[in-house]
Amino acid sequence: MTKDDNQTPIENYAKSMLAMGQASQDLAKIWLESFQSLGSEASSSKPQSNKPDPELANSSPSPLDSLLKAKTNSDKALAAQMELWAGYQQLWMNTTQALIQNEPPKPTDGIKSDRRFKDPEWTENPVFNFLKESYLLNARWVKSMTASIEDVDADTAMKIDFYARQLIDAWAPTNFALTNPEVLREIKNSNGENLKKGLQNLADDMAKSAGTPTIRQTDMSVFEVGKNIAVTEGSVIFQNEIFQLIQYAAKTDTVFKVPLLIIPPWINKYYILDLQPENSFVSWLTEQGYTVFLISWVNPDESLRHKGLSDYMKEGILTALDVIEKATDEKEINTIGYCIGGTLLAITLGYLAAKKIDRIKSATFLAAQIDFTEAGELRVFTDKEQIDLISAQVEAQGYLDGAAMAWIFNMLRPNDLIWSFVINNYLMGKDPQPFDLLYWNADSTRFPAKMIVEYLRNMYQNNLLAKSGGISVDGTPIDLTLVKTPAFFQATREDHIAPYPSVFKAMNIFSGPKTFALAGSGHIAGIVNHPSKEKYQFWHNNKRKKYKDADAWLAEASETSGSWWPSWHIWNSKKSGPKIKARHPGSTDLPILEPAPGSYVKVKS
Numbered sequence: 140m141t142k143d144d145n146q147t148p149i150e151n152y153a154k155s156m157l158a159m160g161q162a163s164q165d166l167a168k169i170w171l172e173s174f175q176s177l178g179s180e181a182s183s184s185k186p187q188s189n190k191p192d193p194e195l196a197n198s199s200p201s202p203l204d205s206l207l208k209a210k211t212n213s214d215k216a217l218a219a220q221m222e223l224w225a226g227y228q229q230l231w232m233n234t235t236q237a238l239i240q241n242e243p244p245k246p247t248d249g250i251k252s253d254r255r256f257k258d259p260e261w262t263e264n265p266v267f268n269f270l271k272e273s274y275l276l277n278a279r280w281v282k283s284m285t286a287s288i289e290d291v292d293a294d295t296a297m298k299i300d301f302y303a304r305q306l307i308d309a310w311a312p313t314n315f316a317l318t319n320p321e322v323l324r325e326i327k328n329s330n331g332e333n334l335k336k337g338l339q340n341l342a343d344d345m346a347k348s349a350g351t352p353t354i355r356q357t358d359m360s361v362f363e364v365g366k367n368i369a370v371t372e373g374s375v376i377f378q379n380e381i382f383q384l385i386q387y388a389a390k391t392d393t394v395f396k397v398p399l400l401i402i403p404p405w406i407n408k409y410y411i412l413d414l415q416p417e418n419s420f421v422s423w424l425t426e427q428g429y430t431v432f433l434i435s436w437v438n439p440d441e442s443l444r445h446k447g448l449s450d451y452m453k454e455g456i457l458t459a460l461d462v463i464e465k466a467t468d469e470k471e472i473n474t475i476g477y478c479i480g481g482t483l484l485a486i487t488l489g490y491l492a493a494k495k496i497d498r499i500k501s502a503t504f505l506a507a508q509i510d511f512t513e514a515g516e517l518r519v520f521t522d523k524e525q526i527d528l529i530s531a532q533v534e535a536q537g538y539l540d541g542a543a544m545a546w547i548f549n550m551l552r553p554n555d556l557i558w559s560f561v562i563n564n565y566l567m568g569k570d571p572q573p574f575d576l577l578y579w580n581a582d583s584t585r586f587p588a589k590m591i592v593e594y595l596r597n598m599y600q601n602n603l604l605a606k607s608g609g610i611s612v613d614g615t616p617i618d619l620t621l622v623k624t625p626a627f628f629q630a631t632r633e634d635h636i637a638p639y640p641s642v643f644k645a646m647n648i649f650s651g652p653k654t655f656a657l658a659g660s661g662h663i664a665g666i667v668n669h670p671s672k673e674k675y676q677f678w679h680n681n682k683r684k685k686y687k688d689a690d691a692w693l694a695e696a697s698e699t700s701g702s703w704w705p706s707w708h709i710w711n712s713k714k715s716g717p718k719i720k721a722r723h724p725g726s727t728d729l730p731i732l733e734p735a736p737g738s739y740v741k742v743k744s
Contacts, residue, residue, distance in 0.1 A: 212287045219283035226276040230269065237265040244268045255313045255554060260320035267320050270312045278307045294518060301519045308553045314561060322566045329568075336568030344564075353542065354560045356581055361573035364582075365736050368575055369410035371422045373431075373735035374724035377462045380437065381446060381454050383737040384462055387421060387431040389721035396716035397500055398430040398463055399473045402456060402480035405436035406544060408582055408740050411667060412477070414575045418669045420704070427708055429715070430722050432463050432472075434480075438584045438742040441537025447589040448486060448597075449612040456487045460498050466729050467722060471500040473714060477666070478637060479594070481507020485645070486604065488624055489617035501714040503627040503707065505666050506637040509619065510605035510644035511598045516551055516635060521599035529595065533588035541583025541744040551635040556580075576663060583744050605648060623651035627710055629703060630689075631658045631665030643689035654710060655680070655692060658703045670702040677703040 237244040243263045260267045285303045288296065312318035316326065316334065325333045344353050362368045373387035401421070403409035412433075413421040424431050434455060439446065446454075464470050476484030481504040491498055508514055514521075533539050549556040563569050571577075603609030608616040626649050630639035639657055646653050658665040659675035668675055678696040686692040699706070725731040 211284070212289050215287035216284060219280055219287065222283065223276060223280040226279075227273070230272050230276065234265050234269045237268070247272060255311060255558075258321050264320065267312075267318075270318050274310065274312050277310075281307055294522060297516065298519050301516055305550065305553060308558060311554075311558065314558050314566075316566050319562065319566065322562070325567055333566070333568030337565040340564045340568065340570075354557065355564060355571050356556065356560055357571050357574045357577040359578060359581065362575060362578045364410060364741055365734075368415060368578065369413045369736040369740065370416065371413050371419055371425065371735065373433075374731040375435075375733045375735065375737040376466060376724055376729045376731060377459075378732060378737075378739070379454055379458065380443065381439075381451065382437060382459070383435045383732075383739045384459050385433045385435055385735045385737060386466060386722075386724040387425050387433070387735065388724060389430065390422075390425040391428045392721055393718040394428050394430045394721050395712065396469065396719050397471065397473055397714065398432060398467050398469055398722075399424065399475065399711075399715075400456075400459055400463060401431065401433040402459075402474065402476040402484050403434065403436070404478040404480045405451070406479055406541075406584060406586060408438075408579065408584055409433060409435050410736060410740060411576070411579050411663065413736070414579065414667070417671065418575075418667060420667060420669075423669060423704065427712075428718065430467065432459065432466075434459055435737050435739050436584070437739045438541075438744060439538055439587045440585070441588075444533075444537035444588040446587045447593045448483070448610075451483055451590065452487050452490060452612055456483065457498075462729065466724075466726065471497060473501045473503075473711060474499050475503040475505060476507055477505040478507055478662070481505060482509060482594075482598065482604070485509045485619060485622075486610075486612055486617055488622045488649075489619045490612055490615055492621040492623070493615050493618065499624055501625045501627070501711065503629065503711065504642070504645065505629045506631055506634055506642065506662050507628075508598070508637045508641050508645075509648060510641065511602045512605070513638060513641040513644070514599060515638040515641060517547075518599060520547055521595050523600060526592070526595045526600055530592045533586075533591055537588050539586040539588070539591045541585050544586065545580070545583045548636065576667075585744055605644070619645075619648045620650055622649045624649070625652045625714060626654070627707060628653065628655045629658065629666070629707065630655070631661055633659070633661040634665065636662045640689040643686075643692065646692075647685070647687075655689075656703050656706065657689075657693065657696070668702045668704070670704055673701055675702070676700045677706065679706060 233244045244265050246262065256262075256271055261271045262268055281303055282300075285299050288299060291299070316322045322333070340355070344355060347353055371387055373385045375383045376386050377384040401409075401412065403412060413419045416422055421431055421433065436455075437443070460472065463472055474484055476482070484502055484504065485507070488499060488502060529539065560571060563571060597603045597610050601609070604617065604619070607618040607620055610617050626645070628642055628645055630637065630642035632639055634642075643655060646655055657678040658668065659677065660668070665675065676698055678693060678698050680692055680696040682695055686695075
């Protein structure tokens with residue numbers, strides 16, 4: 140907070156606290172009115188005795204149970220304690236010297252990359268510098284102590300580390316009004332109005348949460364699907380109870396003969412690939428001369444509780460292949476599967492290989508896992524006990540609520556997706572800025588009961604897809620080593636959902652020609668990276684050799700700046716046949732049902 144003339148940091152801090160105190164009566168009034176309103180709504184609502192508890196993380200046994208039974212390496216624990224004491228000794232000396240000499244504290248290393256502490260007061264003001272440095276010291280100590288735990292299995296160690304980091308992030312001084320200089324400055328400047336507005340924002344979010352914590356991440360009123368988001372021209376040419384098939388209009392006079400089918404994840408809506416024209420993967424594909432078809436999955440309700448992996452394969456991908464053949468007279472097509480859509484694509488390839496049917500000419504997997512032994516931090520929520528809990532919950536309701544899954548994904552990046560909005564919305568009293576990606580993130584979908592249990596047990600718990608004959612669909616054992624389809628595996632280096640070492644494992648499963656590429660950034664931004672943005676980078680490796688893991692591959696890879704899209708286009712265009720006259724959606728056999736984006740994608744959870 141900017142210091143007034145002739146005032147010390149302590150005086151400025153105290154002045155901000157007084158301003159906050161002046162707002163206390165108004166704050167209390169808002170609290171009372173808000174909770175009276177919430178209580179009134181709750182009492183007038185219909186009972187929902189069968190509604191499952193959405194807090195999936197609160198299952199038993201907890202990481203704390205394992206922690207209490209674990210042993211610590213005494214040498215590591217002692218070293219961590221000594222490092223903490225030494226750090227505090229140095230911090231007290233630096234802070235005392237800065238206060239006495241009325242000058243900024245001595246700079247410390249490692250803080251420039253932490254966006255939470257970008258405000259100059261965290262380094263220039265001795266009080267706030269002490270808060271920051273003591274927090275970082277304690278955070279390092281907690282991490283060292285958890286690392287010293289022994290006699291626990293790898294999954295339990297990961298849980299302990301995960302929840303320890305959740306606590307560390309929650310304890311950050313940036314998350315509290317009295318210890319955040321930016322918030323205190325706003326309290327002083329607005330005479331506490333920011334806290335009044337922030338409390339109203341909190342009450343509004345609580346009223347809309349329906350039991351699951353909900354924090355607004357963007358202004359939801361700015362965007363509308365089909366109006367200013369998901370606007371690439373196209374038509375729905377087919378639909379059944381689980382998906383609509385969109386055919387996009389050509390943007391070139393000629394197109395590749397082999398059409399392209401995109402299979403998005405059904406845990407999210409497809410338009411992450413078609414946000415706005417300047418960042419739309421779908422639009423860019425049509426500009427490169429592809430005839431693009433895309434599956435828009437239904438947002439299921441309890442009537443689809445019985446739909447599982449076999450149904451989504453047969454009634455989804457295989458049906459789409461038949462419709463595309465009818466529309467284009469092409470039996471073999473190229474495919475793209477994103478995230479869990481890629482997992483289903485792999486199952487489909489295994490099924491077709493077992494049946495000796497050639498329908499898919501090439502397969503591209505975007506941040507998609509097939510071998511789940513290194514599936515990352517989502518495994519924290521997918522042990523047997525928690526899957527049993529989820530199974531009981533979805534059995535009662537018929538589907539997994541999208542908001543519960545969204546909260547878990549937010550926990551994978553809490554500082555970016557939780558605490559930054561707590562500060563902005565509740566402490567600063569501001570409304571979140573419009574952001575198309577975060578609008579999509581909040582537009583959650585549900586998961587059929589049978590599907591979610593099959594997926595979690597077969598993939599995360601038992602890793603059966605990576606085992607020959609481990610799973611069967613429609614009575615057919617799936618053996619991915621039989622798949623000879625040319626495959627392109629695209630991963631992202633900072634992915635918390637599908638870590639790139641996990642994605643890479645498919646390179647040693649399929650039998651056909653395979654290509655792997657690694658992009659910068661994470662699960663979304665690394666994939667949805669339009670070339671015009673000139674952002675990030677990607678790594679490629681043209682050596683014709685087999686690598687045991689992703690790190691060995693990366694050690695011999697070359698880095699190129701910008702988007703991976705053009706590089707993939709070179710690969711895929713070689714498998715797309717000659718150019719022919721552009722196709723247009725709709726025909727006598729496949730009349731247009733409605734314009735893109737269709738009605739399925741507009742159904743809210």
